[in-house]
Amino acid sequence: MSRSATDKRAAVAASPASSSRKPPARSGELLSVASMAMCIALWWMLTSGTGIVSSLYFPSPFQVLERLGNLWPTLALDSAATFVRVVVSWLIGSFLGIAAGLLMARSYVARHLMQPIIEALRPVPPVALVPFVILWFGIGDLGKIVLGALSCFMVMVVNTVVSSNNVRPVFLRAARSLGASENVAYRTVILPAILPELVSGLRIGAALAFAVIVAAEMIGAEAGLGRLIMLASRTLDTPVILLGTVVIGIEAYVLDRIVRLVSLRSTRWADRDG
Amino acid sequence: MTSVSISDVSMIFGSGENVVYALKDANLEVQSGEFVSLVGPSGCGKTTALNLVAGFLSATKGVIRIGDHVAGPPDGKRVVVFQDDAVFPWLTVRKNLEYGPRVQGRAASADREAVEKYLALVGLEQFGDAYPKNLSGGMRKRVDLARAYVSDPEVLLMDEPFGALDIFTKESMWEILTTFRRESRKTVIFVTHDIEEAIMVSDRVIVMSPRPARITAEVRIPFAFPRHLDARNQPEFQALRQEIVRLLGTHRDE
């Protein structure tokens, strides 16, 4: 009797029918599109339409489109430069951070060797290191990649250690008692258990890499969106400032979506619904 | 199926002034295929005893034997079912059941059959591909039990496995244990605080004293399997229950 009751409860939870209480799927998207349209209309009205805001402070949509028309070859180069730096530094830094974090969570020696260094570096905002990085590595790609990688490394190492330590010990014990060796238990328990947290860390790291790399480009670079925005601001070229800013947003969004899409399957077990 | 023997085992935690004897010269013999329950006051060392047999701890003194072998670190021959939910949430129900054979490097067709058999025995055929988050607590506990049996250990160790369940769910677990007993007889050491539960599932109930635990008494349960829930109303059952309560109580008053 009790068994069939619990079965029914779970069957409801497992079936897609549980989403029936949410509003229809499309309505959310409609609302989002509407709010975007409102913003653009408001932008047009405040600048071209009424002239309340002077183009000295904020460009009108037409000015932006016009500048896009003659600027796009440079813009494309700068966008590519920034994006490549971010992706490369993010991949290298995150990989090293996860590896170091796993090592620290696993080995007493590694933990005590690396902990003080990481704790000392952690409170320093990566942007504060830009002058040193330029001094040591110049204004080329290398310095920016080092800076972005360092930021991602710090995020992932802390994230990996904390989430590994939060895995309930009962899972490891269950795995060991079912016949897994220590290494196998680690690989089949800790890794899958922390995957959702790793994905959150990767997303935070990607956003941070954009922030520090654009900041570094503003201070010194041969190409990049940061440099583009900086140069435009010297001549009060507000359409270009806006274009650069929007492209950064788009690039960050695209990278974030890619991470989410790639990780979707492997973290579904932890999703609240689905 | 193997016997378990605990001889003169002591377990000390801490050092200096903080030493705690969790077990002192404990002895217990469990026959091959026997289902033994341990009942005793909280903190008397039941979990410690189970962890020693499981190989999670090693004894300060004394020997534990699984059959003819001295118990070492965990090796898949002694599977533990904990009170805490230990079903892996990142694996589907079926993958959870397959976990034991998989990490032991077995991939026999017998194991695949066992997965489906135990899935059916616990009534979760339709949930093989579901993730544990979509199951109720009672269903997850059934997955846990099925996973332990699919792994086909020589000894099963259960530490208050149903301690967090409501009485109706508990009763369905007793039925499952009885079914499993019919399908595949195992040597089981089962820790519980529920005397009724101990009588329902065991061949023998061991009553322990407060820490450091000694065996105060042992009670054989004479009822044949399968035992029905109604048996609880029989005078013989109630007499046994009162006997165990009394045996536990002797030490409560000291």
Ligand SMILES: Nc1ncnc2c1ncn2[C@@H]1O[C@H](COP(=O)(O)OP(=O)(O)OP(=O)(O)O)[C@@H](O)[C@H]1O
């Ligand atoms: N790792 C440890 N370090 C120090 N003391 C411990 C440790 N594990 C257990 N103890 C002590 O050993 C004694 C026995 O503990 P144990 O967990 O085996 O009791 P138990 O019989 O399982 O109790 P309960 O019924 O509450 O689960 C307790 O006094 C406990 O405080």
Ligand SMILES: [Mg+2]
């Ligand atoms: Mg205990």
